[in-house]
Amino acid sequence: MMSGNGELLKVEDLVVTFNQAGGQRLRAVDGVGFAVAKGETLGLVGESGCGKSSLARAVIQLPPPTSGRVLLDGEDLTGLAGEALRRTRRKIQMIFQDPISSLNPRRRIGDTVAQPLRIMRRGGRAERDAQACDMLAAVGLDPGDAIDRLPHQFSGGQCQRISIARALILEPEFLICDEPVSALDVSVQAQILNLLREMRARYGLTMLFISHDLAVVKNICDRVAVMYLAKLCEIGPSEELYRSPAHPYTAALLSAIPQPSPERRPAKIALVPGELPSPTDPPPGCRFHTRCPHAKAICKQVEPEVKEVGPGRSVACHFPL
């Protein structure tokens, strides 16, 4: 695992559980740890339902994780409450998947964007409006036109720009993007990704970028982490991971991406057909063994440890590729 100076966010042994009807407990995130360096963008990839979003929300303490630590600039967020938590919240912001759902349908766009300022009690109304206008302009909207309108008068892409404006108005250090483009058309996706890249450069952002799609993550992320059934399988620098995945699951995900040049295509991995196991009752041993084409006897009994296989590169597999 990567460690050292300049790391902004460090997540240690994070566990998130939910109570379900009937008294069952669902472990949505099960002992995940990683770190994100200042200025770096970490991609978090996995099938839907693997616990990515739960992980992201645990990082911003919504709700706080069941156990484990989340360190931001060395400060443990999980121990914070009340005013202290509120203060540190300013430093982490989040963008959501559904651009419509993430805007209050009954609030003017101007107020929506200025909302974080109001919550942090920064400046007067006029001042906040001015800042909101600047921010709207920064994300490529016409502030004069947008400020007094309601969300339903905007397209999905525009809504996502508004969300980004709202998230960045407090000048956070860390931005979590939870599937920010998956609800958008492909053409719009590129625009938003470009905007995010631009914003990262302008504000010097550190980002956690969540997606179920490795292709989207590739271009924007410095490093990528892959999750399967509440656990991390593999983490490593983007280039390296895409070139030679160490975990069979990563390989399987990669093989599903259509590639422009056939010679760069990694070894084709065919998943064992079968249902995705239920997170409430995960399989023993390696969680992936039910679908892994390389599964051996040991995989069914012993859970693989996270091993460092290269600089900044770790994998949890008995038989890495």
Next chain:
Amino acid sequence: MSRSIHGFERRARVAEAVASSGARGARRRKLNVMLWLPIAWIAFVFGCALSADWWPMPEPDYMDFLSQGAPPGTTGEVPIGAFESSEGLEHYVFWLGTDMMGRDIVSRLMFGARVSLTLGLLAPLIGLVIGGGLGMAAGYWRGMLEATAVGVTDTILAFPGIVLLLAIVFYLGGSLLNLTLALGFLTVPAFYRVARANTLTYAEREFVTAAKAMGASDVSILAREILPNVIMPMLVYALLIVALLIVVEGVLSFLGLSVPTAPSWGGMIAEGREYLDEHPRLCFVPAFVMFLTVLSFNLLGDRLRGLTDVRESNI
């Protein structure tokens, strides 16, 4: 009492089922008339209730013993205005006649509007504030609070409201305040459910998570994020409850349990019922006024719901 106390919850669920129906497309042409007519009638009733004191007419409880059960248009000699202050008797036309005790029906209808409107408007307000607040809290925080609230509202709903009303009227006396409080209490479960259901849908929305991520407090989220979205359906629902409560007041008067000191429409219907055979108008005039008022509130609620629905669906 068929569509009364227990009607709240039922109506809520029935309304939900019916809301999707409605020949709205066909009716939209009539929208304006059907919106303004009820508003006009409600405004008229309001005006009557507010100005009842200032009209040149006998007090609602003044009995002209020479004109008992007089037909509409009869002229009588009555003191105009408060009895003590007036010097003598004046000629006065009983435009809608008098009841069997010689009291002017117009005057009684106008003063009766006060009871109906006060009860009809204030009681839902209580339900709206308490039930709405509770429902929002339960829908937002869930957990034990919600479980408890569901238990309590289920109990209230399974409890025949008439028993509570009787208990209150017997125990505290049937004053306007007591009745308003009691009926307000009975509307709490209905508002609770509407508020909770609406809150549930919004509490899961990402703008709420976003607000949390910005460090907004729970109270501020409830007030600034959820309330603006929940309040419109609640207000529309409240209009339906207003209509219902005007009926409930009528039922209570009918059972002799409403406000004793003031004339009320229900009371007039009940009194008139005894003379149904001879003087049907004694019963049917107040009944018609009550019907128009209930219809107006229903229409208004229905139209407003139509309007808010349109707004939602465009998003």
Next chain:
Amino acid sequence: MAKFVTLKLLRLIGVVFAVSALTFVMVAMLPADIAYDIAGQDATPAQIEAIRAELGLDQNVLVRYGHWLMSLAQGDMGRSFRSDEPVLDAIWSRLPVTIELLVLSQVFALLLAIPAGVYCAYRAGSRFDRVLGSTGFGMISVPTFVLAIVLIYLFALRLEWLPATGYEPFSEGVWANLRTFVLPSLSIALVEWVPLMRTLRSDMIATLKEDFISMAKAKGLPAWRILTRHALRPSSFTLITILGLQIGGLIGGALIIETIFALPGIGRLLINAIYARDYMIVQGCILFIAVGYVVINFVVDMLYVALDPRIRTAGAGG
């Protein structure tokens, strides 16, 4: 699923329990007690005290509630303080009246709602549909007790076709029995049919857009046959749930109709018992009403679950 049902049932039992406790306390708090009823107008304070002691009314409310629960557990609902009639007998003798009123009113409502709903759906947007829609809206705004008075005025006083009030049991003949129920049931039905009609209409409109209806049309089946055979059944699910809800709400609500039409049903038994502070009868009636309400709601909930299994996994909501 079994666990879900059990939990739900347990909660409902809790509700019934809470309602009965609440009633006991509330009725005990009412000013004056049954001793004043029993003793009549010519009693002395000493006699009233004696009656109170004899009936155990001088005991603490909680003690009395405890006694009531104990005997209830043994299947004994007590006896009326007033007439010495066993509470269960009193309720059993009134129950058929209330049930007949509820059933007949819903039958009338359905008789109105189904043809109207089907036809309005078939000719959606037509003049007939619009007129019926407005009429329905008007009728739902008529208070039931006013409607009852109007019906009495028209059919009993003016036309003299039907009795204004009273009740004839089945033993007096089916027609005699039905005659006494026509006006009371209509008073309820003429209001209750509206939501039924509207629901059926909107469901039918949706069903009529389905492919199998087009198929049937293509086969050249006559319209009435398509409507009744093919479209009605799939459209009637919501109708049934709404029907259940209406009956559930009416159980405690038939009271005013029973009062106006002098029907010896549960509602009137209850209100007379409250006026007389006949606690045992009040407790018994409320228990029945609460159980009836809860059971019908349970059935409706189960119907929903049967339709939509997702509800099963939804949290504490109800």
Next chain:
Amino acid sequence: MTARQFFSGVLGGAVLGTFLLVCAGANAEEPKRGGSITVGLETDLRGFDPIKARVLGNSAATVINVIQDRLFDVDEEGNLVAMLATGAEQEEGGTSWLITLRTDVTFHDGTPFNADAVVAHWTRILSPSYVGGIFLQPMEGIEKVDEFTVRFHLDHAWGPFAGSLATPIGFAPYIPSPRAVSDDTQNRHPVGTGPYMFKEWRSGDRFVVVANPNYWGDDGPHLDEITFRFLPDQQTRLASLQSGDIDVMWMDRGTTIRSAQKDDSLDEHDTLGNGSLIIFLLNGSKPPLDDLRVRQALSHAWDQTLAMKVFYRNTQTEITHPYGSLLDCGEAGYRAHDIEKAKQLLADYGQPVAFEMIHTTTPRGREVGQLMQQLFKRVGVTLNLKPVDQLQLRQRVFTNNYEMSGWRIGDIPDQGPQLFGLFHSKSGYNITKYRAAEMDALLEQQRLLTDAEARGELLCRIAETINRDAPILYAGGRRHYAFTRQRLKGLPALAYGLIRLGHAWVTDGK
């Protein structure tokens, strides 16, 4: 005059066995046998065991009257008529009475009627557990003399004694089967010696009796079956009568009486009774009503003539005393409606007068309250109305927690005991809290006086004292009304408001 006959009858006639048997009055038609009728009653019944049911209302009296017999009956003129007794003899200056009984009577359940049955019943009646005992205070006990003779013991010679054995509107005179009483079934399955036998009681709905084939009397039963139906609303009862669903009903609302009178298919029966359907209690222990001038002013402000018109549409008569047809006391110093006098008295009092009246939540109660409020307003008195339910009203009256309230004076054969209860300062039933030595003396005297004329005079003086001191206001007397369908015959006068169906028959019978 009738009162005199009544009293002289009791006193003079040592043996009453030869009294005329009044049946269907002067009806020339011969009664027919068979058929059935339906009777509309106002309220459901409570039961027929005097200890358990405690109070016999008008409805229950109508029913018990055909099932159980009394020792004596009273006819329209107030004469005692022998029923289960054959004679009554006064002993020891009126402090005991010897009653001889019929020997040929059995109860419906086969139990023989004899002295044991009478003693068993009256012992229960005179025990403290019977509520109605308050008006029977001078009675000490009863003993069996032989198989068909009993002796009542009294504290002192007591005028109303014989009437107490005969009154048809209380539980005491109706003799139940001792077996049914000891089996504890009497309450819900009454057994008597009357012309009709219990068949079925469906609570809240109906009560059915059938002819007693072994009835001891000559006249009746003529009908096969009588169904009593409980129809609480008077108007709907009238509608049922007009439509032929019921054959007879009792009524007291002016409106219904007037509409029934307009219906040619109905026969009217009305009888003047005594007492007062509505009186108003003015609580003498609560200011400002403790002041004589205020009470007098209120009685002048009150307008009985108007009340007659508004409440009863003149179907009732104004009264100046509670004796109705029993006694003629003339005006008895009654304070008629006079606004000027009322204002004068209030001016004397010199303070603003405001107080509260409790009334029932029924239409009648509200009407009464509102009229009273209006009339008082016209003399400058503020009356606050407080509607309460029937029981609460009783509770507040009995616990002296009221200022003014509606009440009633029952129609009974002798008003003496009732007035004693209401106005004697030491009476447990003194709900008016009226206390006057003069009244106490008059009331005690009348109790001991058995001479009819002297007693009548004394009762009139009591009425005058009531009118002078105004502890109560009258809202009319008590005329009883019943309407029947024309097929129903054989109904005697409605003495004490009771519809007596023991001898009734229908024209479409055999």
